[in-house]
Amino acid sequence: MSSSLLARPESVRVRHTRDRFAVLVGRAVSGYHLRTGRPGGSFAGGRAALRISPRVLSSLAGQFTVTLVSGTNGKTTTTRLAAEALATSAGVVSNSLGANLPDGITTALLSAGSEVEHAVLEVDERHLPRAVLETDPSLVILLNLSRDQLDRNPECRMTAESWTTALAGTRATVVANADDPWIVWACRNARRVVWVSVRQRWTEDSWVCPACGNRLVREGESSWNCTHCTLSRPSPRWTLDNGRAVDSRSGTAHLLSLRLPGRINEANATMALAAARIHGVPAGRALSGMADVGSVSGRYEDFQYQGRRVRLLLAKNPASWLETMDVLMDSPRVLFSLNARELDGLDTSWLWDVDFSGLRNRSVFVTGERRYDIATRLYYEQVPFQMVDSLAAACVRDEATDVGDRLDVVANYTAFLSAIRTVRSTGPRSVETGRR
Structure with missing residues (x-):
């Protein structure tokens, strides 16, 4: 797919005095943590910078083609795979250690050198609307929504509603999981969606229709629809099928030769590959970058x-x-x-x-x-x-x-x-x- 679909925004320099000072302080704090090995190095610099200038994240993000990755499960791994795929064609910065709140995202951007073109950023589900507003992403990857730590996180409906509002106001292309009713409903106002089917197996959090509250019916792992309204699984552009990512438009099947174990990582890789293709990275090159990943922040190591x-x-x-x-x-x-x-x-x-x-x-x-x-x-x-x-x-x-x-x-x-x-x-x- 042509990269012209995701034209990079005009480069924005950190030109306001307060923002420049925030960047200097943030980088100094990050450097101190790096030299001393003190805990908090993945977010401390960004936290300091944001306290000086709350708009510094927007100023930093304007210098990159931004891809955001969010969902309940698989964010860190998919972010790493997408970053490695894009890194085969251009410089990439990423919050690869999983610090996915605004201070961690800001810290990652503070570390980027002048040769970096892409920012691939993991974002906590609750903070995705803010991240979309402040980073003006070119692409957003939405993986799934399920119950998670309910004493501190909202239910799926509240998260999906906040995503719907955020996506309605963005120019971003959305790479989204067609098998998750919450994701499909959240994307209903998005400008452009590329659907991916990863054969989602966990369905216990989506028995009723997000749109009308009536019962959902399923046939296997790849078909669902509401019994009352028109909400149903959209036709996917990409499908995970027996270890291969299949592009329905070209009819091409790409073997996912991964060191990461399990079907779930094949699903994460399929989402990352779809994103890489939208950015114009050839499939073979993207797959070779992902194939080298053997662990993610200690996971699977x-x-x-x-x-x-x-x-x-x-x-x-x-x-x-x-x-x-x-x-x-x-x-x-x-x-x-x-x-x-x-x-x-x-x-x-x-x-x-x-x-x-x-x-x-x-x-x-x-x-x-x-x-x-x-x-x-x-x-x-x-x-x-x-x-x-x-x-x-x-x-x-x-x-x-x-x-x-x-x-x-x-x-x-x-x-x-x-x-x-x-x-x-x-x-x-x-x-x-x-x-x-």
Whole structure:
């Protein structure tokens, strides 16, 4: 697709005195965090800059062709894949560590050099309307909407309504998930939408029509419609089909040769490929950039720890746990680590919406501050498990039951960050084992 569809806005220099001062201070703060290794380096510079000039994000963003990525699940991975695809053709800046609030986005833009043309930015769902208003994006990728940390996040309807208002006022092309009714409804006023079908499996948050409240009916994973009004699944331009991203307009099927495991990452890559093509990047070049990604902010990464090959996986709500189960298909030994701090969400009742029955023939361990919550859930699912105090305890060998060296750790946010610190502090990462 011709890149002329996404003409880059005229370059905007940071010309206001207050904005220039904000940039100088923000870069100084970011540099200080980088040199000293203090926590908060992914957002501290942007936070300082925004306090000096609330409009500095708009001034910075005007110098780039901006792509925004948002949704409940898959934002960080899709952002990384899209950035790597675009980087095969032009300079790219991205908030690759997942700092997706305005201060993290601003920090990322502060780091860009003069050779950078594209900004690929992950955006928290609640902050997408502000990001659209302040960055004037050329392209917006919308992945999915589902319940997530309801003690601190709004329901899907409130998020979708805020997106509808934001998209109605933007010139951006939207790459959107055709299989999610909330996404389709949110895009109803968007100027131009490229629909992508990724065979969405989690449907428990969209049983009623977002438009009229009547029942939705489904046929398989790729068809849905309202029983009362006209809202229905649109025809997709791109479709994920057996590990291939199929472009219906050209009839071309592109093999997704990824190192990242699982069907969910094929879905993320299909969304990223559709975005890259709109930006004018040839499919082969975009795919080669994405194929080199083996981990994303520690996710899916292999570490040598306590004589085990430990792989870290992040799951934070029922939808993401469903996809994680697919990644765990061949895992003989699994550790679940669950916390419920503010960053995680304090409500763990969503565990009862997760199907754990596929783990009945595995060696399963549970840990974390809310280990008893997940232990209770596994007990009623009739999944045998062992309670342990730490990741190290789950690595202890039992000659009678051990199968291989692999241990997959599935954790929510703060438990995941703790696991990363643990494995990174004790030894080198394992040698890459090739593409999966």
